[in-house]
Amino acid sequence: MSYAVDFKNVSTVGLESSPVAEALAGLRANEARYFKNKYVHTFTVEPAADAKQAIEWVSGILKDERDIVIGSPALEATEFEVDGIRMAYVFYESGLSINVMYTLADDGKRAVGFKLSDGMDVPEELGAFKFARQKSKLAGTIRGSYFVIKGAY
16 A cells, blocks of 8 residues: 655654664655655655565666665665656665666766665665765754666666
8 A cells, every 4th residue: 555655744654664663754754855845746655565666676776787785675665757757765674765866868867876764774785885964854864875877777
């Protein structure tokens, strides 16, 4: 069952099994607020079992581009298009959030972003990345990193 993320009343719905569920819910709400304010898009997630296509797309890009395989199970994911950009988000039990921004135009920006929930360690598979910190009213301190996608997906 899909869930429209509420960034005014942050809920851990769908994320309860995460050891950092509250922080991950804040991170998810932070993304929902961004898309509502910038694109007037309602950020809606689905349980991992119902979002296999989005998870496989993100996992395939990680594997092909950087030989990264995420060890934590996916809890939720979403995939949508706004302003000519294909977006996908996967939220993992560890507290990790991965997003793919893939501009559909040939000369557009394409990148994979990683965000770590407050209270989680950097996953071993992402140890090569440097993470910058940002403050969020909804998520506390978010640590983030990214890489540019070189291939076509």
